[in-house]
Amino acid sequence: MIDRFEILGAGAVRPNVERVLFCDGTDGRIFRPESDLELSHWRPNRTPSPFRAGTSTEICFRFLDQPSPGNWTVAVNNHVDVDGMLSVYTLVHSRHALQHRETIIGAAEMGDFWGYGDLASQRVFQGLTRIMTSDAEGRAVYDEAFARLPRLIDGTDREIVDIDRSLEPLRRGAELVESGQIRRTELDPRLSHYVIPLGIAGDDDDVVSFVPDFNELISGKCVLWPHVRAQWDCQRVCVVSAERKSGWFHDIWFPGYLWADTENRWIPPGAHNHDGMRSYDIANPMLVAAIEQLQRLENAEGLWGVGGTSLPFGEALQARFPLVGRFLDDQGRAAASRLVPEQIAAALAGVFCLECESPHGVGVI
Numbered sequence: 216m217i218d219r220f221e222i223l224g225a226g227a228v229r230p231n232v233e234r235v236l237f238c239d240g241t242d243g244r245i246f247r248p249e250s251d252l253e254l255s256h257w258r259p260n261r262t263p264s265p266f267r268a269g270t271s272t273e274i275c276f277r278f279l280d281q282p283s284p285g286n287w288t289v290a291v292n293n294h295v296d297v298d299g300m301l302s303v304y305t306l307v308h309s310r311h312a313l314q315h316r317e318t319i320i321g322a323a324e325m326g327d328f329w330g331y332g333d334l335a336s337q338r339v340f341q342g343l344t345r346i347m348t349s350d351a352e353g354r355a356v357y358d359e360a361f362a363r364l365p366r367l368i369d370g371t372d373r374e375i376v377d378i379d380r381s382l383e384p385l386r387r388g389a390e391l392v393e394s395g396q397i398r399r400t401e402l403d404p405r406l407s408h409y410v411i412p413l414g415i416a417g418d419d420d421d422v423v424s425f426v427p428d429f430n431e432l433i434s435g436k437c438v439l440w441p442h443v444r445a446q447w448d449c450q451r452v453c454v455v456s457a458e459r460k461s462g463w464f465h466d467i468w469f470p471g472y473l474w475a476d477t478e479n480r481w482i483p484p485g486a487h488n489h490d491g492m493r494s495y496d497i498a499n500p501m502l503v504a505a506i507e508q509l510q511r512l513e514n515a516e517g518l519w520g521v522g523g524t525s526l527p528f529g530e531a532l533q534a535r536f537p538l539v540g541r542f543l544d545d546q547g548r549a550a551a552s553r554l555v556p557e558q559i560a561a562a563l564a565g566v567f568c569l570e571c572e573s574p575h576g577v578g579v580i
Contacts, residue, residue: 216282216287216288216306216309217236217287217288217289217290217306217307217309218288218289218307219288219289219290219307220289220290220291220292220303220306220307220357221289221290221291222291222292222293222295222353222354222357223242223245223291223292223293224293224353227242227245227293228245229245229247230289230291232288232289233250233285233286234250234251234252234285234286234287234288234289235247235250235251235252235289235290235291236251236252236254236278236287236289236290236291236306237251237252237253237254237255237291237292238254238255238271238275238290238291238292238299238302238303238306239254239255239256239257239271239272239292239294239296239298239299239302239303240255240257240271240292240293240294240299241253241255241257241261241293242293246261248261250285252278252283252287254266254271254274254275254278254302254306255271255274255302256268256269256270256271256274256327256475256476256477257271257475257476258475258476258488258489258490258491259490260476262274262476263283265277265281266278267476267477267478268477268478269320269324269328269472269475269477269478269480270298270301270302270320270323270324270327270328270475271298271299271302271323271327272298272301272302272305272319272320272323273320273323274302275302275305275306276305276312276313276316276320278306279305279306279309279312279313290302290303290306290307295347295352295353295356295357296326296327296347296429296430297322297323297325297326297327297339297340297343297344297347297430298323298326298327300343300356300357300360300361301319301322301323301326301339301343302323303357304319304360304361304364305319307361308361308364311364311365315335315368317336318332318333318335318336318339318368319336319339319368320336321333321335321336321339321340322336322337322339322340322343324336324445325337325340325442326340326343326344326430327429327430327471327472327475328445328449328470328471328472328475329427329440329441329442329445329471329537330442330445330449330471330472331442331443331445331446331449332442334382335368335370337382337385337433338367338368338370338372338375338378338379338382339364339367339368340433341378341381341382341432341433342363342367342372342374342378343360343364343367344430344431344432344433345374345378345432346359346360346363347430348432381432381433381434382433384433384434384435384437384440385433385440385442385443388438388439388440388443389443389446391415391439392409392439392443392444392447396412396415397409397410397411397412397415397439398410399447400560401451402454402560402563402564403564403565403567403568403571404451404568404570404571405450405451405452405481405483405567405568405570405571406451406452406453406454406563406564406565406566406567406568407444407447407448407451407452407453407454408453408454408455408456408556408559408560409439409444409453409454409455409456410456410458410556411423411438411439411455411456411457411458412458413458413459413460415438416438416457416458416459417438418460420459420464420549422435422436422437422438423438423457423459423464423549424457424464424466424541424548424549425437425438426535426538427440427441429492438457439455441453441468441471441537444468445470445471449470449472450470450480450481451470451481452467452468452469452470452483452567453467453468454466454467454468454559454560454563455468456556456559459551461515461551462515462551462552462553462554463551463552463553463554463555463556464541464542464549464550464551464552465541465542465552465554465556465559466538466540466541466549467521467538467539467540467541467563468537468538468539469483469486469536469537469539470483470537471537473486473488473495473536473537474488474491474492474493474495474536483497483499483567484499484501484567484569485497485498485499485500485502486499486523492536493533493534493535493536494533495522495523495533495536496523496524497521497522497523497524497539499524499566499567501565501566502521502524502563502566502567503521503524503525503526505562505563505566506519506520506521506526506540506562507519507526508562509554509558509559509562512554512558513542513552513553513554514553515542515550515551515552515553515554516544516550517542517543517544517545517550517551517552518542518543518544518545519540519541519542519543520532520540520541520542520543521539521540522535522536522538522539522540523539527543528541528543528547531547
């Protein structure tokens with residue numbers, strides 16, 4: 216059906232074919248709405264409603280389920296990331312992709328949404344990300360990724376031992392949560408709280424406060440990766456409280472998919488994302504009131520900030536998505552609060568839960 220693909224950089228010329236499938240984004244200059252088709256979750260989005268889903272990879276699978284009429288022969292993309300590569304792979308190598316649909320979608324979720332995937336998905340995500348961070352560029356990255364994808368899935372890739380070893384932070388994080396050493400509490404249907412004691416958090420503030428970038432390689436840089444929390448809380452806000460010698464780091468994390476134009480996924484009350492990944496507003500008076508209350512109670516030096524609001528660091532924090540809230544020093548770095556996790560939980564429970572019977576948002580502290 217689709218026998219070739221192209222990676223179109225800035226200023227590229229449209230392929231000389233009747234119909235083009237634009238995967239994981241389009242170039243508005245060369246997209247022809249009367250003949251072409253977008254299969255993407257990037258904003259602004261022209262993907263037809265029957266195909267809309269979460270990742271662009273899942274959208275491409277939906278296209279395979281019920282293709283639009285026409286002679287579709289070319290798939291194109293304009294960038295290199297895991298979801299983009301897997302979107303193209305799904306269309307060009309559809310027979311193999313359909314046999315491993317859930318694994319491939321899981322890997323795409325890890326890349327674009329800081330999501331959780333099983334071991335096969337983790338291997339695909341980590342393997343493709345390692346290829347992306349090599350010296351190869353553009354088409355060469357896609358070619359190597361496509362050649363190695365079957366072996367990443369079945370566990371026979373030449374680097375599988377190193378890849379599995381590099382995924383240890385995900386395994387360890389999940390084990391710490393499952394054993395209760397990192398305490399996870401569902402405060403309400405839309406909010407979970409993770410409490411990390413000092414013995415696990417360690418002494419390195421940079422590791423404890425680390426915010427993984429989009430499509431970041433799994434490594435020892437982070438104590439509790441967002442991907443681990445997504446195993447239980449992919450459609451919840453997460454508060455993470457990490458003990459320090461002088462107090463607590465407290466962070467508020469939103470679901471990683473919110474930057475994209477996704478289908479049938481929960482959106483926190485008042486959250487509105489603009490075009491692009493890191494530009495959003497949060498019009499949630501209950502959240503603002505809860506944070507202001509925490510600021511009044513705080514006796515450590517620092518400020519409580521939330522991105523996309525009128526609160527401190529409302530603009531700067533947007534660049535750190537999916538982290539949206541944090542107690543910070545005057546330079547915008549994580550600072551130790553003297554408020555304990557129970558106070559944070561009492562303030563924020565109900566703030567994001569419109570379906571809760573009695574959302575309070577400013578609980579007794």
